[in-house]
């Protein structure tokens with residue numbers, strides 16, 4: 185008979201935000217699924233269990249009518265299963281094709297990155313978060329969406345407010361209010377360009393949605409654009425900083441990748457394994473099941489903690505170490521199964537082929553500031569929130 189879900193009640197929430205990895209290790213070693221009291225959630229942290237879950241969407245459903253994502257953003261395909269999910273996924277697919285990335289997004293991403301680095305390259309020191317990573321991720325997403333006359337700061341604020349609203353389990357009224365204001369801003373930005381994209385088919389996500397074989401209702405367009413704003417900005421931003429951090433902290437690996445540029449894609453994969461920008465995402469248990477010896481009752485909400493699974497020593501040797509030369513193993517940073525990240529290839533290009541290579545090529549003797557260490561935070565979403573650097577200007 186399967187065991188009951190064990191409870192861990194002595195992990196402080198702040199510890200999860202500052203450095204979740206010791207807690208992740210403890211939870212992984214405790215059981216396949218553990219109720220983490222401070223988060224009030226059952227989390228799954230072992231690599232093989234999450235891989236198994238993602239192969240079985242009939243049992244572990246992404247469809248959750250009670251989800252805060254649905255409440256804050258509306259009816260999105262990301263929180264649907266089967267055919268309903270597939271229709272939405274197919275609608276946005278033209279914007280994410282390899283040929284679209286190569287022909288349309290790659291040159292735009294390079295221009296955006298060049299301009300940003302030009303704007304500070306003479307200064308000799310910046311915080312890479314506001315100077316490069318945040319505007320790069322925001323401006324690239326803006327191009328992909330097909331928005332006009334929205335500043336990168338506004339898009340970044342909308343993204344953060346929507347994410348906060350979707351994670352507002354304590355129902356803080358101010359967080360809810362900000363999410364609603366952001367939602368209204370996104371709706372207005374969509375209204376401002378929808379007719380243009382209907383009249384002029386183009387590679388943007390707005391255009392793909394507007395011209396989908398199975399047309400999306402306006403409320404679906406609104407919800408799905410919000411999901412993409414919530415999920416497509418902070419993650420490449422965090423991946424840019426994490427990859428840069430990994431290389432700045434490991435001079436031999438930095439030398440290796442600069443000498444052999446074909447290693448950049450591997451370096452990006454290792455960065456998002458090491459510190460996964462999305463540390464956890466939810467599923468709903470659709471029928472009572474035994475998960476590797478632990479009983480999960482129908483209707484239970486679980487968190488798939490890919491940030492922990494990507495450091496599972498059962499799969500990755502010396503998992504806490506950033507090592508671009510480690511034996512090749514797939515990871516879960518982009519999820520798995522039907523909901524595998526739609527933006528994975530775009531992000532691989534943006535981060536691993538444009539932003540971080542250009543940063544290291546352009547800024548001579550780039551280094552962390554000895555007196556001003558980077559700060560990394562979060563566990564559901566995790567990444568550097570400040571990363572001051574210097575170089576020889």
Ligand code: HEM
Nearest residue numbers: 262416419420423461462465517518519523525526527531
């Ligand atoms: C390093 C960057 C990124 C990481 C680590 C990442 C990670 C993920 C993960 C873990 C999921 C699965 C979530 C779930 O199943 O609940 C996901 C889904 C998704 N991502 Fe990303 N993401 C990144 C960048 C992007 C970008 C740039 C976009 C769009 C421009 C994007 C669009 C999406 C969409 C639309 C989904 C939902 C897919 C579906 O439900 O079928 N992502 N992402």
